[in-house]
Amino acid sequence: MRISALRRKIRNLFKVVLKDPRRKSLFRILFEYTRFLVTDPIVADQYFYKYLYIKGANNFGDYKMTRRLRNRCWKLNDDAYASLLNDKYLFELFFSRFGLSVVRSYAHNINSLFFIQEKVIQVSTVNEFIDILESLIRDAPETKSLFIKRTEGSSGGKGIYKISARDLRTKPPRTEGLFHEIIKSGYIIQEALVQHDMLSRLNPGCLNTVRIDTFTNRQKISKIISAFIRLGSGESLVDNVSSGGMYVGIDINHGNLYAEAHSDFTH
Template sequence: MQFEDPGRIKVFLMDPNKKNSFKMCKEVLVLWMTKKEVPMYYFKHLYKKDIKNYRDYLAPKEVRTIHASKKLHKSEYTSILSNKLNFALYCEKAALSTPALIGHNFGRSFFSGKGIQKISSKGELVDFYAEIFGATDTQAIFFRPLALNGGQGCFKLDRDGFSQQLEAQFKNLLNGDYTHTEAITQHPDIDDIYSKSINTLRILTYIDGGNIDIISSFIRIGAGGSIVDNGSSGGLFVGIEQESGRLKRTGYRDMKFGGGEFEKHPDSGFRFVNFQVPFFKEACELAIDGARYIPDGFIGWDIALTPFGPTIIEGNEDPHLFMSDLAYGGLLKNLQMKKVMARL
């Protein structure tokens, strides 16, 4: 939590669920002494009355240590994960289930199955995608910037109306670098929660001595009309019980977007508790399979659920552990995470 962010400060000050001042001061001092850093992260969530195990949550220094660890990460693997085009091409070659790669662009150079085409006008761009839609059964194309994370800069073109949609995205496309993948159809049970975005599972895998273990899982859900599910774009996140594949009772939203805890989706009214995530076992198996092909020691997999099964959207070597930590209820009490920390 940054003091220069008045929005987060306001959420904290206005929250009626705060512990009393004496208790907060005591816990902050305990964390300061044990974690060896000023625990500003305490004021993101740990100040709440229902958080008894506040020492089980990761401190920023611990998160940075995980991300920087050469015991966990190798550049040969992270170079595949960190570039969305590399990742899509590698998954395609490895026959891992992932959205079909239609093409990509580096600025005005657009690549498709027919080679490279230089685009200099809106008309040429409309013609380029008219040919793609005409030659395939693709109903929509999803665009993701190669260099941005957290859902930033993503957009979609639909078969019906794509020329009008390109009016708004023309400059972005020609000034950026994007992957173009076939937009997937979401499982109807996930659509019931929120249908405007593809709502993905975040599954953490850890490799130790050749063994691949799953640490924890949660689901990210879009909100407010957004077409992306990222928490950094205002979405919600809800923990998943690893054994059963059912959602926990409470969802959360980042303080940047007003914070809050939700037992039902603010748009659809869908109640989270005990919802059985479809294909959850298969999604976990796909994450483990992905870790076999990209054996980085610690990966956060984003997996979407279609009517026919799971598909990998991306893998993250730096999976922003705050959401996993909060959704799990303190990752430092997790057996697999204890192994990670002991190794470091």
């Protein structure tokens, strides 16, 4: 384990763990963590993030998600289709052909070139950028706002922005910063979805998403492994755990949510 990672865990120990009323005794935590540092570093690496410091958590052998194992899981996927999942623009083009409901995109860019329907527009100034966004917002009558996301690599909720017509004129520093950020890379401009009222009751501030884990074996038989719903927290626009969100498991046999939500323990 790197020294920087160990220091971060120590900071989290005092910042979060010691204040957790569910925790084991401090002596027990230090004893278990030190023992695993010596005997099983994989468990030590996940001791806090998997809540193994909580009273009653003794199933240490269940936590063996090493980088090697994670990489093997990814290699089960066909690399030929990886770009369809990683690139939001290709994802929309491909899956919309099969009648699947996907988020509608109004435009995408490659640096200062913006592709809007059949047109290619060179955007060189902040005012030109504002004009384009205002035009696109007029095409989104229901929400009057847009989501701007990195076309690729926006994992963890990073590189995602929500903007309205009012924001464009009342928050010039933010708009200018967004412009300079977008033209450095590739982004996609999408409609802001309106979620179902039941999902909105859980958290109206962001789009709460249901995720289903599937596995396809060598015989090409697909099965559902698990399902869960991700929820944002506070006024966050995203539901990613690394950005303060949480997830709740779904009983796939009955369609009910489990009683407890989980998040990164530092949140």
